[in-house]
Amino acid sequence: MQIFLDTANIEEIRQAAELGVIDGVTTNPSLIAKEKRDFIATIREICEIVDGPISAEVISLNADEMVAEGRKLAEIHENVVVKVPFTRDGLKATYALSQDDIDVNMTLIFSPNQALLAAKAGARYISPFAGRLDDIGQDGIAIASQCQDIISSYDYDTEIIAASIRHTQHVFLCAQEGIDIATIPFKVLLQMMKHPLTDIGIEQFLNDWKNANK
Ligand code: E4P
Numbered sequence: 001m002q003i004f005l006d007t008a009n010i011e012e013i014r015q016a017a018e019l020g021v022i023d024g025v026t027t028n029p030s031l032i033a034k035e036k037r038d039f040i041a042t043i044r045e046i047c048e049i050v051d052g053p054i055s056a057e058v059i060s061l062n063a064d065e066m067v068a069e070g071r072k073l074a075e076i077h078e079n080v081v082v083k084v085p086f087t088r089d090g091l092k093a094t095y096a097l098s099q100d101d102i103d104v105n106m107t108l109i110f111s112p113n114q115a116l117l118a119a120k121a122g123a124r125y126i127s128p129f130a131g132r133l134d135d136i137g138q139d140g141i142a143i144a145s146q147c148q149d150i151i152s153s154y155d156y157d158t159e160i161i162a163a164s165i166r167h168t169q170h171v172f173l174c175a176q177e178g179i180d181i182a183t184i185p186f187k188v189l190l191q192m193m194k195h196p197l198t199d200i201g202i203e204q205f206l207n208d209w210k211n212a213n214k
Contacts, residue, residue: 001175004161004183008032008042010049012186017049024052026127026163026183028083028107029059040076047077053125055105057083058093066093074102081105081125086114091121098122105161115147119156126151127183130174131164141170145177152178168192 002023005016008031016022025046032039043056054077058069066089070082074097081103084090094104098121105125106118110133118126128147130140144162151158159180165171168191174182184192 001179002159002181003171003189004053004055004181005050005189006031006163006165006183006185008035008037008046009186010035010042010045013046013049016186016189021189022050022052023181024054024081024183025050026055026083026105026161028055028057032057043073043076043080047079052079053081053103053105054079055081055083055107055125057085057107061085061087061089063089063092063096066090067096070097070102070104071100083107083127084123086118091117094118094121094123098124107163109147111143112146112150115160116150119151119154119158123158125159125161125181127161127163129164130162130170131166133164134166140164141173141177141179144174144179148177148179 004024004026005022006026008027046054056073058066060066060069073082074080082097083105084094085108086106094106097104103124106123107127109115109126109128115126128144130144133140133143148160161181161183162174162179163183165182165184171182
């Protein structure tokens with residue numbers, strides 16, 4: 001499974017990239033706004049740190065404007081993936097951008113039928129939001145998995161990105177379900193590394209070593 005980092009924070013991206021476990025980065029307007037930095041400069045800097053797909057989202061809601069915005073974003077760097085929200089205009093824009101060989105990540109996907117339409121319109125990536133589905137009492141990972149099953153059954157050049165990942169159990173379930181990609185916050189990446197028995201084991205090894213070498 002590929003792991004993307006779901007953040008626009010340069011320091012987090014730098015630290016995660018050093019670990020060699022990050023395959024790409026996703027941002028959204030909320031994550032960009034949180035950093036209070038220039039959007040284009042931030043995306044460019046992320047592309048210099050991580051050599052993989054970097055999602056940058058359009059903010060227009062009209063198809064023609066999404067396409068114009070998407071084309072500009074795609075000019076920042078060859079690894080930029082244009083993130084487009086799932087709407088009727090978003091589908092139209094996705095189709096147009098994909099016809100120009102611009103990779104699109106269709107975002108705000110909440111059902112397998114939306115995922116099917118996104119794939120047919122040419123989306124290179126499709127992002128079902130697991131955590132937000134959990135928030136309304138649905139099983140977010142199960143729905144992401146249904147999206148994955150449908151896309152994998154056909155010959156689409158499309159990968160599923162499980163998004164809105166909130167905790168380590170989400171990541172484990174994505175891997176167990178064979179979901180292509182999980183995009184995870186830095187905090188969840190740190191939590192994935194932790195196990196109390198690892199800490200106890202290190203302490204014990206070091207104590208035994210010290211006692212034997214007194
Ligand atoms: C990533 O593509 C999404 O924008 C992100 O995972 C949304 O996460 P949230 O539901 O925690 O805001």
